[in-house]
Amino acid sequence: xxxxxxxxxxxxxxxxxxxxxxxxxxGRDARVELIEVREEAEAARWQMTGSPTxxxxxxxxxxxxxxxASVSCRLYRDEEGRPGGAPSVEALRQAFAGTGVSASAxxxxxxxxxxxxxxxxxxxxxxxxxxxxRGLRAVHQAVLRHFAATGHAPEPAxxxxxxxxxxxxxxxxxxxxxxxxxxxxDAAGRISAAYPFCAVPTPxxxxxASGVEAWAMCAIDALGVAAMLHQDVTVSSxxxxxxxxxxVAFTDGTAHWExxxxxxxxxxxxxxxxxxxVCCDALNFFAGPTTAEAWARQHxxxxxxxxxxxxxxxIAEQTFGPLLARE
Numbered sequence: 001x002x003x004x005x006x007x008x009x010x011x012x013x014x015x016x017x018x019x020x021x022x023x024x025x026x027g028r029d030a031r032v033e034l035i036e037v038r039e040e041a042e043a044a045r046w047q048m049t050g051s052p053t054x055x056x057x058x059x060x061x062x063x064x065x066x067x068x069a070s071v072s073c074r075l076y077r078d079e080e081g082r083p084g085g086a087p088s089v090e091a092l093r094q095a096f097a098g099t100g101v102s103a104s105a106x107x108x109x110x111x112x113x114x115x116x117x118x119x120x121x122x123x124x125x126x127x128x129x130x131x132x133x134r135g136l137r138a139v140h141q142a143v144l145r146h147f148a149a150t151g152h153a154p155e156p157a158x159x160x161x162x163x164x165x166x167x168x169x170x171x172x173x174x175x176x177x178x179x180x181x182x183x184x185x186d187a188a189g190r191i192s193a194a195y196p197f198c199a200v201p202t203p204x205x206x207x208x209a210s211g212v213e214a215w216a217m218c219a220i221d222a223l224g225v226a227a228m229l230h231q232d233v234t235v236s237s238x239x240x241x242x243x244x245x246x247x248v249a250f251t252d253g254t255a256h257w258e259x260x261x262x263x264x265x266x267x268x269x270x271x272x273x274x275x276x277x278v279c280c281d282a283l284n285f286f287a288g289p290t291t292a293e294a295w296a297r298q299h300x301x302x303x304x305x306x307x308x309x310x311x312x313x314x315i316a317e318q319t320f321g322p323l324l325a326r327e
Contacts, residue, residue, distance in 0.1 A: 001030040001096065004055040006048040008071050009036050013085035017052045019129055019322055024092035027315040043069040050074025052086060054095070061095035062087055128195060129322050130182050135166025139173040140182050141324055143194045148229055151214040153191040153199040196221030196228070196320050203284070205236040218283035219264045223313055224320025226250035240284050241291040248285075257309055261288045264312035265295060267304020 003021060007014040014034065021032060037043050037051070046053070049067040051074055053060055062076060078088040087095070130140035142162040146154035159170040166173070171189055178185045183194035192199050196216050204216040206225055209232040216222035219237065226233040235248040247258045267282040282302045286292035292306045307315070 002057050003030050003032045003096075004058070005032065005034045006037050006043075006046050006051065006053040006055065007034065008051040009038065011051045011073075013052050013073070015325065017054060017086035019325075020086055020089045020092055021054070022318055022322055023089045023129070024096060025318060026093075027318055029311075029314065030096070037071060040069055040071055043071050054087060054092070056095055056098075061098060062091070128182065128319055129325075130177060130180070134176070135163050135168050135173045136177060136180075136182075138162040138165055139170065140177055140194070143177075143183060143191060144197065144228070144324060147194060147197040147214055148208065149210075149212065151212045153194070153197075156189065193217055196224050203237050203240070207234045207236070209233065218281070219285045220266065220283050220312060220316045220319065223248065223255070223264075223316035226253070226255075227317040227321035228323050237285040239287040239291050241295050242287065244287040244291075246285040246287060255309070255313055259287050262286065263289055263292050263309065264307050265292045265304060266307050266312070266315070267296070267299075267302040269301055269303075 005014065005017055005021070007017075018032070018034070035046070037046060037048055043049075046055075047060060047063075048069060048071070049060070049064065050070045050072055053074060054062065073085065076084055076087045076091070078084060079090060130136040139159050139162045142159050143154055146152075146158060156170040156174065159174070163170040163173045174183070174185060174189065174191065177183050184192045186192045190199075196218075198215040198217045200215065202215045202217060204219060204222040206214045206216055206222060208214070208225075208229065216225065216235070222235045222237065225235075232252070233250045235250075237246045237248075238244060239246060244259070246262050248262075249256045249258075263286050265282070265284050265286060269282065282299070282304060284292075284295070286295065286306075289306055296302065296304070296306070
């Protein structure tokens with residue numbers, strides 16, 4: 001599936017629609033390109049009826065009959081009829097499903113479709129970028145930056161300024177972020193995890209180019225850190241079946257895997273709850289397909305599949321790459 005976003009230069013809704021497209025894809029494969037259009041004649045050639053216009057395989061799924069070519073701002077209405085500058089995540093999901101491509105491909109040795117397996121990772125297609133409202137994104141990004149700078153979770157006091165900018169307390173914002181599964185809190189209200197980071201040791205160790213060491217929640221989370229921070233990262237893990245060490249070293253955006261035949265198993269348990277309990281311990285590195293398949297047979301309660309290195313990286317980058325983007 002090819003997704004084309006047509007915008008005028010510096011359109012304020014361009015990053016919004018890109019983020020929503022990522023959320024709507026939920027980790028599934030698609031080629032997304034951004035094209036800037038400056039003149040109405042060019043807009044007419046693209047069949048652009050306002051900025052932004054989204055084309056799916058060259059067709060505008062939100063086209064309004066008789067709408068003229070335009071480089072003015074375009075308005076969309078969500079499911080409740082409210083106007084906005086970009087299609088809603090749900091509208092985009094429906095548009096992508098209508099192509100017959102975004103629906104998941106057949107899943108090998110799995111009783112659920114790929115969308116279900118990926119749902120906990122991408123919050124059921126809603127994405128892992130907190131909304132830019134009520135201090136949610138400001139506090140969420142402050143949490144992630146603190147993890148990246150120190151390797152540890154921030155205390156609520158460290159987040160007071162970010163929360164105060166929205167007239168709220170850090171504890172209040174953290175509780176809402178936890179409710180929406182952007183992070184998890186312990187019984188005392190302290191951060192125990194903020195995907196992709198974890199405040200306690202896990203099998204997935206991160207060493208950042210800055211020298212900071214931290215823990216990742218799962219294999220997919222670990223693979224997304226380099227894209228999120230735009231820096232070199234070394235991921236160290238081990239095969240849960242035979243204990244063989246696995247290393248993924250990111251250098252200038254390129255991942256180098258050791259052993260070369262290493263894979264990732266993507267799965268989840270058939271239960272409700274945050275990703276931390278539903279799938280994080282079911283998203284693991286394996287030294288090769290043989291041990292991954294053996295682990296799957298040993299854990300029939302986990303529904304999922306073995307993914308290639310390229311697919312695991314794509315899911316990770318689409319999920320975590322946008323989290324610290326500035327708008």
